[in-house]
Amino acid sequence: MKSQDVKQIQESVRQHYADLVKIDESCCSSVTCCPDTDTNSSAEKNGYTDAQISSIPTDAAEHSFGCGNPLEYTDVQEGDVVVDLGSGAGIDVLLASQLVGESGSAIGIDMTPEMIEKARQNAEEAGAKNVDFRLGEIESMPVGDGSVDWIISNCVICLSPDKHKVFEEAFRVLKPGGKLVVSDMVANNMPGWVRTAVSTWVSCISGALPEDQYLGSIRQAGFEDVQVLSKSAYAKMGPVEVASVKVAAVKPA
Numbered sequence: 001m002k003s004q005d006v007k008q009i010q011e012s013v014r015q016h017y018a019d020l021v022k023i024d025e026s027c028c029s030s031v032t033c034c035p036d037t038d039t040n041s042s043a044e045k046n047g048y049t050d051a052q053i054s055s056i057p058t059d060a061a062e063h064s065f066g067c068g069n070p071l072e073y074t075d076v077q078e079g080d081v082v083v084d085l086g087s088g089a090g091i092d093v094l095l096a097s098q099l100v101g102e103s104g105s106a107i108g109i110d111m112t113p114e115m116i117e118k119a120r121q122n123a124e125e126a127g128a129k130n131v132d133f134r135l136g137e138i139e140s141m142p143v144g145d146g147s148v149d150w151i152i153s154n155c156v157i158c159l160s161p162d163k164h165k166v167f168e169e170a171f172r173v174l175k176p177g178g179k180l181v182v183s184d185m186v187a188n189n190m191p192g193w194v195r196t197a198v199s200t201w202v203s204c205i206s207g208a209l210p211e212d213q214y215l216g217s218i219r220q221a222g223f224e225d226v227q228v229l230s231k232s233a234y235a236k237m238g239p240v241e242v243a244s245v246k247v248a249a250v251k252p253a
Contacts, residue, residue: 021063047068048064057125061091065155066091068230071095073248080099081149082149084096084153085152085157086109088108090108092108110135120133139160156184159204159207163209163214181248186245223251
């Protein structure tokens with residue numbers, strides 16, 4: 001992909017999510033990134049429990065821009081360091097902060113200043129002292145080498161124009177034995193013209209890779225035990241099959 005196209009995609013995505021914050025909409029109420037269900041809130045649609053939703057500020061739950069709850073598939077322990085890629089309004093960071101306790105930390109990375117501001121406001125409202133929201137791109141994370149126990153992400157890597165770089169960065173910042181658990185979108189049989197349409201990347205579909213290519217990119221970054229933990233059909237448009245997947249992998253010890 002040309003560098004000019006990469007910049008256009010990044011700016012398009014950044015502006016889209018900045019606009020959603022300004023007009024106070026969630027992903028599922030506009031450009032849907034999550035399976036269609038009968039539940040009302042985007043957080044409920046994404047698999048969060050009532051207890052989780054009630055434990056964080058309403059704003060963080062209502063601005064859940066994902067396709068699943070990655071923490072559902074983790075075993076985060078007290079004292080762990082968790083990094084959330086594309087942390088948005090902070091739902092997963094705030095929930096992770098409850099699991100890691102005072103001796104641990106939860107870090108959110110997002111490239112949209114408006115999201116960082118909103119997440120920090122939500123953290124202050126929640127009284128969370130062990131969180132840190134950092135402005136940056138997930139292709140170049142503002143995180144030190146080998147300093148993280150868990151990498152999580154919720155329907156964000158599909159928005160990146162350089163997913164291999166994202167997984168390389170995840171591998172870099174994880175400690176030996178650290179784990180990657182992400183919820184994301186994959187799409188098989190996508191026409192080439194859709195994948196190259198910069199204006200539609202914000203839909204979470206145009207940038208979604210075929211499942212085997214997605215998993216292969218994780219392995220190429222150095223991860224082992226790469227596996228699909230769950231998979232939910234999202235849409236079928238002719239030969240195109242789009243699905244939400246939960247994927248786990250481990251950095252060798």
